[in-house]
Amino acid sequence: MATATATAKSTEKLAAQRAEVSKLTMYDWVALDKRGKRMKGEMPAKNASLVKAELRRQGMNPQTVRERSKPLFGATGSTVKPRDVAIFSRQIATMMASGVPMVQAFEIIADGQKNIRFKNMLTDVKQSIEGGSALHEALAKYPVQFDELYRNLVHAGESAGVLDTVLDTVATYKERMEGIKSKIKKALFYPIMVLAVAILVSMILLLFVVPVFAQTFKDAGAALPAPTQFVISASDFMKSYWWVVIGGIVGGVVAIIMGKKRSPKFAHLLDRISLRLPVMGNILRQSAIARFARTLGVTFKAGVPLVEALDAVAGATGSIVYSDAVHQMREDVAVGHQLQLSMRQTGLFPNMVVQMTAIGEESGALDHMLFKVAEFYEEEVNNAVDTLSTLLEPLIMVILGVLVGGMVISLYLPIFKLAGTV
Structure with a gap:
């Protein structure tokens, strides 16, 4: 009973953290490190002052902090294309075959995404996995991008303990299917x-x-x-x-x-x-x-x-x-x-x-x-x-x-x- 209560509290805390992160604004910053070298990056925060404070805490001197401008015609990467899923499948298969933990692999792939919607999607899947969900269960939240066939294959790989091998097969499959569609x-x-x-x-x-x-x-x-x-x-x-x-x-x-x-x-x-x-x-x-x-x-x-x-x-x-x-x-x-x-x-x-x-x-x-x-x-x-x-x-x-x-x-x-x- 105590374990169930602790799990419920953990889930509620994770949900609250997700809601809090979704309210933050993304800022692009430029700062000088201790050697005077120019550094740049991005950081989610409630306002620019908190970004500057965090940079100073890390030992950097903030030069400019600007709120990331929104695209003129809607969010960048408003749709997730099948090609995006195919590339993701190959990346996650390669990383897992190399011994990279699943959560870390998702974090690395999400950070490298230019498609904001897909980036948020992968981040949400990663958080679900951290919360104890299996990969196929986390992917089920996005049935359009990850259809029943995709999830069934992942589930079979998880059940047999050969998820990295199955993901590699899925990646090859998605690439071949996209190749045929492209030809048509x-x-x-x-x-x-x-x-x-x-x-x-x-x-x-x-x-x-x-x-x-x-x-x-x-x-x-x-x-x-x-x-x-x-x-x-x-x-x-x-x-x-x-x-x-x-x-x-x-x-x-x-x-x-x-x-x-x-x-x-x-x-x-x-x-x-x-x-x-x-x-x-x-x-x-x-x-x-x-x-x-x-x-x-x-x-x-x-x-x-x-x-x-x-x-x-x-x-x-x-x-x-x-x-x-x-x-x-x-x-x-x-x-x-x-x-x-x-x-x-x-x-x-x-x-x-x-x-x-x-x-x-x-x-x-x-x-x-x-x-x-x-x-x-x-x-x-x-x-x-x-x-x-x-x-x-x-x-x-x-x-x-x-x-x-x-x-x-x-x-x-x-x-x-x-x-x-x-």
């Missing part, structure tokens, strides 16, 4: 940007350039070719109803995004359509298989039971279609079916993946075979993205030629016709 974004960004620029240039031509030509042709009183008349009609429509066109484009994009978020059936339909797209669909399928294999291999290697591992893996595939398939596989495995048989029933995994999974199950090296599958498909994604970039260049030239070049040529057709009659 690279494949999508270039064509979308070129298409957006082409549409913007076309709208500028229709609103500002075509009307000048239209007035010239009207004054000349010449009969206009069909392509020219079509472009002028399009320009007249754009001038009168530009707000309808822009509203339609923006509204369509918003409707698709909101529909995907609110309607599972619509999101499933969009995902199926994207997987059937030429070239790009193949990249998305290979990416989903690579994520599935890598994630399942990591969780299984960490000692997570297969049924629980499949439950955590479903959300990591990056595809609703594959996520639903993994949930179905989990149900099959839970009633005693082999993993490779469940994979075959979905019809989404190539025969090579199924066969390698079967070999892994029979040999007791499932995680090893899944890593081999992941490496193969990650390389396939890399090659496919490079191939896509090569294929898109002539396609983009055709799109630009049809949209912009066709419009310019149609405007000059009447001029060529007039010149031919002279």
Whole structure:
């Protein structure tokens, strides 16, 4: 009873300390030490006078103490990106493997963070660990940054006493996943940007350039070719109803995004359509298989039971279609079916993946075979993205030629016709 009371008081004291620290202001200071050497740093305090007093207590002569200015557009590092978590995972894994205590490792990593929000987050996790929480319990306070899969892996490592090894595996996993995401974004960004620029240039031509030509042709009183008349009609429509066109484009994009978020059936339909797209669909399928294999291999290697591992893996595939398939596989495995048989029933995994999974199950090296599958498909994604970039260049030239070049040529057709009659 006395121990429980002491623990409760300790927890209350720690909470009070956290609340007190959160009220302090951060000051940047410059001071001279006993040798006259210029030193600088930062210190949280209630006011500048307390900072100066603390510096004098340490034997330094304060020169300037200024309250840290707040960024013009909100707090620096207002969001914690997956890349930040990947880098943190590698840092904590390296430090723990080198024998650095966990609390000290968190303190060192937090001090080196430029992202203020992530720094505060790591500091809070460190304080929770100091208060007696396990690492996976402390990370559970931030489920967005550290998802269920991440926490399950950490929990498995803590339970087996191999946390440093598991953290190293998690770091590699996060780096590979971010690499795949980066490749997919690279494949999508270039064509979308070129298409957006082409549409913007076309709208500028229709609103500002075509009307000048239209007035010239009207004054000349010449009969206009069909392509020219079509472009002028399009320009007249754009001038009168530009707000309808822009509203339609923006509204369509918003409707698709909101529909995907609110309607599972619509999101499933969009995902199926994207997987059937030429070239790009193949990249998305290979990416989903690579994520599935890598994630399942990591969780299984960490000692997570297969049924629980499949439950955590479903959300990591990056595809609703594959996520639903993994949930179905989990149900099959839970009633005693082999993993490779469940994979075959979905019809989404190539025969090579199924066969390698079967070999892994029979040999007791499932995680090893899944890593081999992941490496193969990650390389396939890399090659496919490079191939896509090569294929898109002539396609983009055709799109630009049809949209912009066709419009310019149609405007000059009447001029060529007039010149031919002279």
